[in-house]
Amino acid sequence: MTARLFELMLKAAGYTVVISVASIGIGLLVGILVCAAKLSPRPWLRWPAGVFVSFFRGVPLLVQLLLIYNLLPAVGIVVPSVVAALVGLSLCTAAYQAENLRGGFASVPRGLLEAADMAGLSPWQQFRRIRAPIALRLTVPALVNEAILILKASSLVSVVGVIELTRTAQNLAASTYEPLLFYSVAGGLYLAINWIVAGGGALAERGLRRGRLA
Amino acid sequence: MTLPAPAIAIRRLCKSYGQTEVLHGIDLEIARGATTCLIGPSGSGKSTLLRCIAFLEEATSGTILVNGQPLGFEEQADGRRRRLPQARIREVRSGIGMVFQQFNLWPHMTALGNVTEALVTVQGLSRREAGERGMAQLRRVGLEARARHYPSELSGGQQQRVAIARALALEPKILLFDEPTASLDPELTGEVLNVMRDLGDEGMTMVVVTHEIGFAATVGQRIVFLDHGRVLLNGPPAELFAPPRHPRLTQFLETYLDRGAAMLLKPA
Ligand SMILES: Nc1ncnc2c1ncn2[C@@H]1O[C@H](COP(=O)(O)OP(=O)(O)OP(=O)(O)O)[C@@H](O)[C@H]1O
Ligand SMILES: [Mg+2]
Numbered sequence: 399m400t401a402r403l404f405e406l407m408l409k410a411a412g413y414t415v416v417i418s419v420a421s422i423g424i425g426l427l428v429g430i431l432v433c434a435a436k437l438s439p440r441p442w443l444r445w446p447a448g449v450f451v452s453f454f455r456g457v458p459l460l461v462q463l464l465l466i467y468n469l470l471p472a473v474g475i476v477v478p479s480v481v482a483a484l485v486g487l488s489l490c491t492a493a494y495q496a497e498n499l500r501g502g503f504a505s506v507p508r509g510l511l512e513a514a515d516m517a518g519l520s521p522w523q524q525f526r527r528i529r530a531p532i533a534l535r536l537t538v539p540a541l542v543n544e545a546i547l548i549l550k551a552s553s554l555v556s557v558v559g560v561i562e563l564t565r566t567a568q569n570l571a572a573s574t575y576e577p578l579l580f581y582s583v584a585g586g587l588y589l590a591i592n593w594i595v596a597g598g599g600a601l602a603e604r605g606l607r608r609g610r611l612a
Numbered sequence: 613m614t615l616p617a618p619a620i621a622i623r624r625l626c627k628s629y630g631q632t633e634v635l636h637g638i639d640l641e642i643a644r645g646a647t648t649c650l651i652g653p654s655g656s657g658k659s660t661l662l663r664c665i666a667f668l669e670e671a672t673s674g675t676i677l678v679n680g681q682p683l684g685f686e687e688q689a690d691g692r693r694r695r696l697p698q699a700r701i702r703e704v705r706s707g708i709g710m711v712f713q714q715f716n717l718w719p720h721m722t723a724l725g726n727v728t729e730a731l732v733t734v735q736g737l738s739r740r741e742a743g744e745r746g747m748a749q750l751r752r753v754g755l756e757a758r759a760r761h762y763p764s765e766l767s768g769g770q771q772q773r774v775a776i777a778r779a780l781a782l783e784p785k786i787l788l789f790d791e792p793t794a795s796l797d798p799e800l801t802g803e804v805l806n807v808m809r810d811l812g813d814e815g816m817t818m819v820v821v822t823h824e825i826g827f828a829a830t831v832g833q834r835i836v837f838l839d840h841g842r843v844l845l846n847g848p849p850a851e852l853f854a855p856p857r858h859p860r861l862t863q864f865l866e867t868y869l870d871r872g873a874a875m876l877l878k879p880a
Contacts, residue, residue, distance in 0.1 A: 507714075507716070509712055509714050509716040510716050510718055510719075512668050512710075512712070512716065513710075513712065513716035513717075513718070513775075513778075514718075515668065516666060516668075516705070516708070516709065516710045516779070517729065517730035517734065517778070517782065518702060518705070518706055518730055518734040518782070519729075519730060519733060519734060520734075523733050523734070527729065527733055528718055531720050532718075532719065532720055535720060606720075607764075608762040608764060608765060609719055609720035609721070609762050609764070610719060610764055611719045611764075
């Protein structure tokens with residue numbers, strides 16, 4: 399493999415990282431909103447959030463991507479395929495992250511909120527200062543897990559025409575007749591990226607260790 | 613001479629969980645500047661009563677006056693009660709601090725962070741001013757040197773002292789304790805009880821639910837003995853614990869010989 403081809407593979411890996419990181423980030427924001435809606439006392443917020451979560455957790459990501467890719471132009475929205483890919487990945491991970499967050503919120507001991515009540519914190523102040531920070535800390539391991547899953551799942555967006563790492567390996571394998579080489583390199587690059595993510599997660603957990611629930 | 617108004621006045625307080633009534637019409641006044649110890653068998657309703665006073669539980673009927681102000685509900689002319697607006701509830705409650713059996717420190721904040729949180733978030737003090745006041749409270753419970761430690765890095769006794777400092781920082785007129793030493797190793801109960809004793813000496817109004825009979829008998833100025841959701845006995849320890857004793861109290865004390873009750877029971 400020439401240096402130029404390896405460079406192409408590295409670039410594609412960079413693209414995979416960008417798509418995944420953007421999806422995780424957007425997914426976290428949407429996930430927070432969905433989680434808030436699911437925890438809301440108002441049924442007209444809870445109900446759609448429930449539908450959202452069951453749809454995006456129940457339908458295979460590949461089908462979701464193909465649906466979104468074909469649905470958007472059908473309703474008159476013409477976007478580059480990378481946007482369709484981002485929408486699909488983000489909404490899918492949002493559903494999982496919303497459920498992880500909900501678990502985090504449910505694990506905040508009630509006594510901590512009673513103490514906040516006695517200290518005079520309003521419900522919003524309790525959310526901002528006590529509930530959300532503790533729930534987010536409890537969710538860090540699940541978030542790292544989700545990031546790794548999305549990095550791997552991002553290989554699926556090649557079906558809507560996004561040339562990321564997997565698709566690039568496919569293309570080069572076909573044009574050079576060296577599939578074993580390029581798929582090995584692709585696998586190695588995925589592995590390396592996920593090592594870094596897992597390492598970062600371990601560091602984050604170490605950093606939060608002092609403030610863990612006793 | 614008129615008697616000073618009680619810190620807390622409780623009238624005909626009833627509390628039910630579902631169909632089960634656990635407090636059956638409690639009438640009780642808590643004297644200002646004194647330590648009142650609430651004792652009684654497990655399940656007699658001590659925690660429930662204390663939590664009603666803190667408005668962490670809403671009583672089913674009856675009234676509670678805190679520093680002369682109705683807490684949570686107000687009795688109307690027709691005898692029915694009306695829920696007070698949230699702002700009023702918060703105001704009356706701000707005169708009350710609470711210390712829990714499980715400490716309930718916020719794990720993601722340092723000791724100092726726990727003590728200063730409400731000073732900054734609720735009272736709007738600057739970080740510097742809150743920090744100074746927080747350090748003063750930590751000094752009061754002997755934990756100045758642990759200010760930067762997280763709860764997970766403190767012993768149970770230290771955590772409970774931080775919790776006391778957190779409550780004190782808001783300058784409450786009344787401090788409620790629900791079995792503050794019950795989840796501590798025996799060798800750590802002393803440091804917490806000593807802090808509470810000092811607070812009593814300084815004239816803090818305290819209501820203490822406790823199984824530490826020795827502490828109740830020596831520090832409590834008033835003992836309230838709860839049994840099956842009723843106030844069975846209410847008086848100064850010298851009176852209550854001296855023979856002839858109420859048979860229910862004797863029976864109760866016999867189960868707490870290891871917590872300082874032996875001394876009270878031994879024949880003179
Ligand atoms: N949230 C609740 N729901 C239903 N019943 C409850 C609840 N909390 C307390 N009870 C019941 O109310 C009664 C009084 O309980 P409480 O916790 O006040 O007793 P206690 O005197 O504090 O006992 P202990 O010494 O064991 O702490 C008990 O019978 C208990 O089962
Ligand atoms: Mg109790």
